Amino acid sequence: MNLTIILISAVILSIIFHFIGVYANAKKTVWVMIALMWAGSINIAMNEISDKGYKNLEKMRGKYKTTDALIHAAEPEISLYEMIGIKRSFNEEKKKKSDYL
Numbered sequence: 001m002n003l004t005i006i007l008i009s010a011v012i013l014s015i016i017f018h019f020i021g022v023y024a025n026a027k028k029t030v031w032v033m034i035a036l037m038w039a040g041s042i043n044i045a046m047n048e049i050s051d052k053g054y055k056n057l058e059k060m061r062g063k064y065k066t067t068d069a070l071i072h073a074a075e076p077e078i079s080l081y082e083m084i085g086i087k088r089s090f091n092e093e094k095k096k097k098s099d100y101l
Contacts, residue, residue, distance in 0.1 A: 017030050018031070018034070044080065045079065045080050046080070046081065047079060049079070053083055056087075060086065060087075060090045063090070064089070067090045067093060
């Protein structure tokens with residue numbers, strides 16, 4: 001799933017929650033919940049990947065130059081957000097290679 005789609009849906013959900021809060025006269029409570037939801041989402045995206053993720057990176061390393069450059073730029077601690085970009089680059093390069101064959 002594309003990060004842009006995720007962000008657009010999160011903004012739409014935030015707006016929906018806001019209008020629910022206005023309707024229920026709980027604006028402050030809803031805005032606190034929206035802030036907590038966004039903080040939690042950002043925290044999850046910035047967390048370091050697990051050991052399984054690093055094993056997956058080792059399988060991708062050395063196959064494509066662009067992917068290796070992203071891995072090198074993201075090291076030593078790779079976040080979930082960076083891993084999504086690395087995996088996307090790897091899949092695109094893999095698709096390009098299969099299209100040529």
